[in-house]
Amino acid sequence: MKPDFVDFHAHLDLYPNLADAIRICESSKTAKLAVTTTPRAFARNKELAKGSSFVRVALGLHPQLVAERASELALFADLLPQTRYVGEVGLDASPRHYRSFDNQKEVFGTILDLCAEAGDKVLSLHSVRCAKHVLDMVEAGLPTGRGAVVLHWFTGSASEARRAVDMGCYFSINERMFASAKVGAVLKVIPPDRLLTETDGPFVERNGVPLQPCREQQR
Template identity: 30%
Template sequence: MVLIDTHVHIDFYSDPLSIALEYERLGIYTMFVTNLPEIFNKHLSSFSNFKFVRLCLGYHPQVSSEYKLNKKLFMKSIVSTQYIGEVGLDFQNVDKIIIKRQIEALKFITSEQFNKGRIYTVHSRGTEDEVLNILIENNVKHAIFHWYSGKVTTLEKIAEKGYYFSLNPRMLYTKNGQKIIQRIPKKSILFETDGPFARINRKIITPDTLPDIYCEFEKIIPNFEDTVFTNFRRLLFEKDYLS
């Protein structure tokens, strides 16, 4: 069985290459998200031949105050990947100009000219309904809501659209996280670490700790490993054949 990590910031580890090689050695299928097209472009040549690590083209909403989306570079880079992330919306502590910038960027990134045959991992903290509406508006077929923390009613709408949720280990330790885990349909469950940002007992999550984390999830979701693997395999099939 292959373990899955659908959302990790490998470039934020102190030694990114060693972390990536560890994912490879352990055979963990990994989505290496980036925060800007420039960062994706910087790492592209180094990660193009990895078997398990997939480099994702991203524009993180939390960098939007400092950086506008480089649309020209995004369009040039997207031909090199089928994985997009981290992208999304986050309106905390930003003004109306930045909110407008984020919305315009997400609409562009998820537009139909780009979304066929591609998987998005999306940031939606506090903006779950807005993100969902944009995905629906642009007819996005394949999306993963990363570390979901919103309303149950919106969760149900997301699941109805056939989108997925990547469960983060930190969700095991909060009441809201536990509530959300219980409400996500089994067919919609994936797994992420969001490393190195999400920590367990103040320790950074590394690839070798994933088996233990999966075991923790097994306590509340029977056959968790099989479920995640089956769902991710289905998502890859949908990406390749049902777009």
């Protein structure tokens, strides 16, 4: 069944009612990648979305949670065969999370190795203040043809975006990104067929209200 809308990165399990959020995606024909932030969150998401034609669940280990959840990496490896989608994973070099950056790189490197071995994964990657590091690690750890990379809410430079395009990466963009003056320069170097839409709901807000699971609710 063909979707009417695409949201390639959203945290459905962070809305008040996950089951309702999935039903809304189904009724509105919104193709949704439901990313998770920890491996332990994956099972419930997958169970509730198992009958959905439009929601796919990604297995994640968010870099902002690595300091507390690195021990779940073994669980991540166990669960990986259950899904084609991986996210949210990556690196975060913002001041609040930089202390765990070395640990983040270890975890992300292992995730890339696991995905390269599996050979068929689609990854939604976080890369706050460290686009070069993420691209370096992807280039080293995920050989061409062993997976597909989508850079979520990309905040790197135009030259870094051009490098990512040359590497075969895709980009998922949301409306909040257009508040940045440099987004225009970045988008100019990205071919239209490498762009996907996302909400990153419920983190992105409009008029102080989190974006909802489908477009009709956001009007």
